[in-house]
Amino acid sequence: MTLIIAGEKKEYAEGTTVAQLIAAENISDPQSVTVSVNEAFLRPAQYDGYVVRDGDEIEFLYFMGGGC
Numbered sequence: 001m002t003l004i005i006a007g008e009k010k011e012y013a014e015g016t017t018v019a020q021l022i023a024a025e026n027i028s029d030p031q032s033v034t035v036s037v038n039e040a041f042l043r044p045a046q047y048d049g050y051v052v053r054d055g056d057e058i059e060f061l062y063f064m065g066g067g068c
Helices: 018-024
Strands: 002-005 008-011 033-037 057-062
Touching (some): 018 057
Parallel strands (some): 002 057
Antiparallel strands (some): 033 057
């Protein structure tokens, strides 16, 4: 199946979960990443059981604190 990950088309097997994508995409700090699928944010508790579908758009987002 074809997924769009961070704007790039990639091929993955049917039945791939978000947790498997995080591992396959070598996300450097998986505990600090927020995942959106088709612009809907997932909770970390969903990653293991959420199966992505052909054509899904996935973004891995990192929120950084800061300020003065």
